[in-house]
Amino acid sequence: MPEKPNETVKIKSAKKMRDLMTAYYLEALSAGQNHKPVAWITSGGPVEPLVAMDIIPVYPENHGAMIGSAKMGEDLCAKAEDMGYSSDLCSYARADIACSVVKGGPIGGLPKPDMLICCNNICGTVLKWYEVQARFYNVPLFIFDTPICHGAYTPEIARYVRTQIDEYIAFLETVTQRKLDHDRMNEVGKLSLEGQRLWQKVLNTTAHKPSPMSAFDAFFFLALIVTLRGTRIAVDFYKELIEEMEQRIRDGVSSVPNERYRLLWDNLPVWHRLKWLSSKFSDHHACLVADTYTSAWCGTIKYIDENRFLDSMAEAYTRIYLNIGVDQMAEEVLNMIRFYDIDGFVMHSNRSCKPYSFGQMDIMRIVREKTGIPVLMIEADMTDPRSFSESQVETRIDAFMEIIKQRRG
Amino acid sequence: MKDIECFHDAVSHIPETASQIKKQGRKIMGYLCSYAPEELIHAAGFHPMRLFSSKSDIVLAENHLQSYCCSLVRGILEDSLNGRLDFLDGAVFPHTCDSMQRLSDIWRMNNRYAFFADVVLPAKLNTESAGIYMTEVLARFKKDLEAAIGKDIPDTEIKASISLFNRIRKNLSALYDLNSRHPGLISGRDLYALVKGSMIMDRKEAADRLANIVSHLEKMSPPVKPGKRLILSGSVCDTPDIFDAIETAGGVLVGDDLCTGQRWFEGPVMEDTPPLSAMAQRYRDRVTCPAKHSGLTTRAENLVSLVQKTRADGVVFLMLKFCDPHTFDYPYLKERLDGAGIKSMIFEMDDQQQSLAQFSTRIETFIHMI
């Protein structure tokens, strides 16, 4: 899992989080021995039915983040290129595809899937990536097709996605030869929603000045809402985390010593440079207090009805941050700038992630026009370090911070 | 022959072609991607025109799309921002790849034309619910068009358009078929001008001229010296020099898996079923583009069977740099071709590509090898 950057007063919950994630991966890795089915699922995919059916969800993207943090991305991506994959493809996909073949990476590869669940609400890459894996492992693939909502969530999209929830459950029942217990499903739905609300609350604590945690912490604590969404574990953990954050606020403990500037981050983290980036900004007394990425896992709470979880899930999964128009994304960015009282916006132009990165320049223009805050765009890739230039990024961060300082006086 | 010249004219002077169409009082609707419901656009009284990049330098689009976006998408945006597409009255974006998806947003947010529509097709084609959704999306698009023209589009109009487009498809298929039986009967440069022209010029004119060309070619005596039989596979091939280079190296094109080729025109829309479901059905049945899913091995099976049907000696993959859907499929397609004993080569290019020296060397080597 992603490494935790150093800071003045450590967040105590980090250890617990690490233990939970270790336990989760141990369980997943021993699923075969325990005769538990394993499903690989995309990070934005509807995991709740899996949890309700005791299928262990495994997230290649979370694994990709681990690979990136462990600085094993370059090697695995290069292996995929030897296999014929273009170096311009998403580095999560490249690393994962290679990892399946060579059993490499920080945990020696993910447990073999019994089925694959691909929800394309994040990108078209996952569609191709999961096709590759479905051929490689020769296991059934379910595609949960969530048409992009450039504008409205139309009735035909609603019907199509809703129908697929039934198809999805039928698929799971066929593969596992088990029935979904609807009471259990309701319970998981409630836990999922509660987890998302708590996660939102965790992220909201950073509206406080100084911020008790940073986006770098959020990148780390995110793993639970992704992998254990719909479980009591996630709910209990985030409750504790909120308590700790509130205590930090009461004690005046800040993430960045003498926080003076508050920044917003866009796009995936640069996993292989977390520590480095965190200290670069921290040196300028700047705290990345929020980001558009981790908030995606609680961004559609408004669509969820816990008493009709399966029905409302259709809309919630379809209208996530990446599956909407760039103008709507810009709106959300503006809201975050207001809510967190942001002084500057840092955009990670991520070679790997086209749906997240194309449109960024229009968002940049809108943010400049509407708020006047400085915007910095840095070129990187979340897992593959080969396109990253430390010296260049450093110079740009320094220049950007200079502008912010002048502006703020 | 004159008919072929007309196609060359239309594709090499697109603004002139557009202005002639406008002179006849028709509005022009640009569309991106081979999944655009051209028949509906046409039935609404618009002239559907597929957009290609004019391959001009990227200047204005630099402010909207990073350099790691495919050259086709960047090139088309550049043309729009630069005013080179000001003859358009609107544009239609079928949902395909991530780059197109965002181009649609950027286009809409910087729109210069009266009409804009997304046609958010399903990504998965091989389920019943996707089929239903596809038909509903077409119905929505029809409504959008009706709102724009201020009147209903009767089924009879749609049917008439379908039969016109089917005529184009039928003639293009016949041409490919002739050419694959007698390679060299028509040059690659001509053949692809006919395909591209059929996406650009007046459709009735295209259909009539194609019919003339087919009957003319049918009467010609087949050439004596055929070369190595090749299939092209990729997204868009909008670089006619590629065809020349292949022929100079001793190759002949006998078929393709391109969205500026057979993927676009192969297979008619059924004329005896309700038009929208018939159109949806064709999208589900046609040879798929890799941005869509219709089974795990469908594309490989199509490609292998195309090679066998055309008795091709090899496959040339032409990849536009930064094209995710196609580059993702390449390793498995190659593996399946290898498995079937079919030789292939890959060439990565830019739509903006100026020099083909490298391609010429590669294709020569490949042709010697097979």
Ligand code: SF4
């Ligand atoms: S990083 Fe982007 S392209 Fe890659 S899997 Fe995630 S959303 Fe898709």
Ligand code: SF4
């Ligand atoms: S390759 Fe296919 S999906 Fe992609 S733009 Fe071309 S026609 Fe559309």
Ligand code: SF4
């Ligand atoms: S060439 Fe590839 S990346 Fe470009 S628009 Fe077509 S499918 Fe998309």
